[in-house]
Amino acid sequence: MPSRLIFRTLEMFMVTCLIAMVTMVFTNAVLRKLSDYGLTLFGGGITVSEELSRILFVWLTFVGAVVVAGQWGHLGVETLVGKLRGRARIAAMFTSDILVLICCVVLFIGTWRQAPIHADNIAPVTGLPMIWVYGAGFVTSVGIGVIVLGRVIRVLTGRITEEELRQFAGEIDDLNAQPKGHVE
Structure with missing residues (x-):
């Protein structure tokens, strides 16, 4: 299945981002500590590591938001939705998804409007255009938007499954899992 891939x-x-961040920050800390003892390597630290690890952290967070959206893991009001049944639950899902879709559009438009500014701004240490940082908004808005739009289309065409509705209500953790509280 392409979406799984x-x-x-x-x-x-x-x-990869997490490994790179940990490696850079740890190495930089070790080099700085060694320079305290008179052993100076690479000028006492790797200057680019702090800025690059911050950029990777932004990407880790924004890409993580897309992954969590694909797993239905974002915050919800499961206590309320769990009490709803049938069409009321579908209406709650549809309303929630439309609101998320609006947020994705706002994020995309905001990133689009800021892109020319950040394309010309250069990060002080790495020399990367700042669009490499702020461009994560494109990935997140499109990624979450596609996921939610697919669900909206399934609701509108009547192809939403009972399992998806149960997952939306927090009754199961993912589409392949057993209901919460189920013991085999």
């Missing part, structure tokens, strides 16, 4: 790739990107 996409999400797996995003997860691997997140792991």
